[in-house]
Amino acid sequence: MGMTVLKPYGDSSTYDVGIEVRGRLVRVQTKSTTFRRGGTFTCNLTGPGGKAYRPGTVDYFAVYLIPADMWYILPFAKTRKTSVSLQFTPGKAGHKYEAYREAWHLLRGE
Numbered sequence: 001m002g003m004t005v006l007k008p009y010g011d012s013s014t015y016d017v018g019i020e021v022r023g024r025l026v027r028v029q030t031k032s033t034t035f036r037r038g039g040t041f042t043c044n045l046t047g048p049g050g051k052a053y054r055p056g057t058v059d060y061f062a063v064y065l066i067p068a069d070m071w072y073i074l075p076f077a078k079t080r081k082t083s084v085s086l087q088f089t090p091g092k093a094g095h096k097y098e099a100y101r102e103a104w105h106l107l108r109g110e
Helices: none
Strands: 004-006 017-021 024-033 040-044 060-065 070-075 085-088
Touching: 024 040, 040 060, 060 085
Parallel strands: 024 060
Antiparallel strands: 004 017, 017 024, 040 085, 060 070
16 A cells, blocks of 8 residues: 555554654554444444543554454544444445545545
């Protein structure tokens, strides 16, 4: 996809990978889920101790819905006004996060 991906050394960082975009680092926390009720998947965006991520620690969440083989690239700011438990309903018209499905261009700074 034309991105330079960086892996922090050790497990002390608040994010899983960094993406170098035009000389700056974009911090990405990856999450995945298999939990589904009907056509809706639930994914918890919690960090150490089951707590929400603080502003300034993560730029994006890359959420993988395993059974659907589908990614959502969510800007941190779009997750702050909700709980740490997000629901994804792929293909549903008007779904809150549908615009972020496979939105890899966001990580490239486009």
